[in-house]
Amino acid sequence: AVDLVNAASHIMGELYLDYAEFEETVKVFAKECKIKGKPLPKTAGVSSRDSKALPVQKDLLAAFENGEQKAFFQLWEEHISSSVRDNEPAAQKLEFYLHIYFATYLLKHSVGKPDKAELEERISHFKAYLETKGAALSQTTEFLPFYALPFVPNPMVHPSFKELFQDSWTLDLRTRLEKFLSLTLKASQTPRLLTLFKENGQCNKEMLQHLHQQLVESEHRTMTYLKRFNKMQADYHNLIGVTAELVDSLEATVNGKMITPEYLQSVCVRLFSNQMRQSVAQSIDFTRPGTASTMLRASIAPVKMQDVPLLPSLDYEKLKKDLITGSDRLKAFLLQALRWRLTTSYPGEQRDTVLQAYINNDLLDCHSNCQRNVLKLLQSKSEVVRQYMARLINAFASLAEGRLYLSQNPLLLRLLEERLKAEDKDSLTWENVLGALQKFSLRRALQSAMIKDGLIFWLVDVLTDTDSLSDYTLEYAVALLMNLCLRSAGKKMCARIANHVLKVLSDLLGHENHEIQPYVNGALYSILAIPSVREEARAMGMEEILRCFIKEGSAEMIRQIEFIIKQLNSEEPLNDSAVSDDEEEEEDEEEDQDIMEADLDKDEILQPQLGELTGEKLLTTEYLGIMTHTPKTKKKLFPSVQQSIDEPLQRPVTPGYHRTQICYPPIKHPKKKMEKTNLNMSDFLFKK
DSSP states (O other), rough: OHHHHHHHHHHHHHHHHHHHHHHHHHHHHHHHHTTTOOOOOGGGGTTTTOOOOOOOHHHHHHHHHHTTTHHHHHHHHHHHHHHHHHHHHHHHHHHHHHHHHHHHHHHHHHHSSSHHHHHHHHHHHHHHHHHHHGGGGGTTTTTTTGGGGGGGGGGTTTTTTTGSHHHHHHHHOOOHHHHHHHHHGGGGGHHHHHHHHHHHHHHHHHHHHHHHHHHHHHHHHHHHHHHHHHHHHHHHHHHHHHHHHHHHHHHHHHOOOOOHHOOOOOOOHHSSOOGGHHHHHOOTTTTTTTTTHHHHHHHHHOOOOOOOOOOOOOOOOHHHHHHHHHHHHHHHHHHHHHHHHSSSSOOOOHHHHHHHHHTTTTOOOOOOOOSOOGGGGGGGGGGEEEEEEEEHHHHHTSSHHHHHHHTTTHHHHHHHHHHHHSSSTHOOOHEEEEHHHHHHHTTTTHHHHHHHHHHHHHHHHHHTTTTSOHHHHHHHEEEEEHHTTTHHHHHHHHTTTTTHHHHHHHHTTTTTTTGGGGHHHHHHHHHHHHHHHHHHHHHHHHHHHHHHHHSSSSSHHHHHHHHHHHHTOOOOOOOOOSSOOOSSTTOOOOOOOOOGGGGOOEEEEEOOOOOOHHHHHHHHHHHHHOOOOOOOOOOOBBBOOOTTSSSSSOOOHHHHHHOOOOOOOOOOHHHHOOOOOOOOGGOOOOOO
């Protein structure tokens, strides 16, 4: 019995080595067994590779060469197990391309015009496949363009499908098929040793998959709770702001100034819950004493306001000196502490005072012409210093006053663009630089500069491969592209690479991250205002691609896509004589979009050692100043324009702010604004 077990183990061992193609190892193994008096049976030494190719493999390849669609797929389903066809990604992708090959076979191989009836039959077969088994790949960007193939009249001349009719594509597909058949049909002779190993590992694999699923669900719940928290925090801050305004109004009333019903209505709109804002506010009769207060008490719980103390003043001269001349570790800790002071302060007077102190003391040397200044930390040799400098700039850019301050240095934009192209795409430095640039794109002068610097071309190239991007970078990259596309100059830049831009945007429509959809829709709608882009989009079957998403999209997504299709089919010419949107408004008019994302403080890589000071403790221990606070009334910025969720975005936005906003029913614009657009903008833009 022992000898039988040993013999069996030797046979299994040699079969596995032969299966894995360890040819030299097999020879040594057989030789050593012979020396030790344990010769192997002759059947064990026969290589599976020495046998002739299986007949079914020959038949499949012959059917492929001759374009015999029915015979091929009959053999395919007979000899390739359903578990492989349905569960293996490689098999699913190969089968998709095989269906494309047979659907287009007649177009490539027919002498003269192909038989119309047979061609229609093949196209119908391909359509049926797309609607059944092929539907599983409809969310994969690699295959998305091919869902429009059955609807394109002449795919041989279509830029998206030209490759299918080249000999190199057919040869490559045949090679992949041959390799797949060799491996799959050979799998039936898999050694028992390997089978035992796989069966033993299956249980562990299932457990790992279960744990991974739990992790994904936990991360999803975390993001949901974080969004809820941000929403509650925004509502809380809104309530405090309204309360402060009402106190000011009360004081004005005491001094004999009248409060208008319109003012009270605007306050009520801000106070009521999102679902009932407009209808409830409009139903209140403000001319009747007590009506507004009764309605407010019934719908809003009272909030106690507590005094929020101002943070201690700092010695900014010493701070800036150490930021320039200190060690890299000290620089990083100071940049972290200064950012934390901004991101963790309470919105309102406390945060406004912190930001105003930074600006008044020119913390980042935006007004300095010195060769060595704080902004040059973006070019530091230390990756940590560069990352923490980028985080601080991103925090500044999150606030409208911060963006105004940063925009006054003409070199900063170039510094950020250089870092964007130099840093690794998976680094937090790159992520924060991109976030800052996206927020800069809310300012018209910076938009113009970015468009002039060719940032649109760079963004389109980056978005070609989204697998390497985090959710944050993907969202901010697409939102930045949209903001630049809203400008006339940006649209014209896109028109120069229309095919590339349209392909990237159509791929992004099917991306699993649904947060980017409003920005993709906004960019598409905007560039389709250019006749040459519309023409290119029609040529590549854009309407058919868009209609694929109407079937499975949300109600909001469907309505936005319908507006895009309407724009696509518009015959409106480009009106060069109209007033350019680049000259419409004064440069300083910016929407008041202030939002501090949680991502600004995520994944801190800098950790203090025993005895090291960090954060506020570092600032107040080593850099305490004397009354550097100079409170200043916050500048009244251009109010945010609200827009229905039914239409694509038509104003520059930043993702962190856009997620917190509510869409209101339409209220008509003043006539002067509507006359400055080619389309009827009253259908798209709505004032709050």
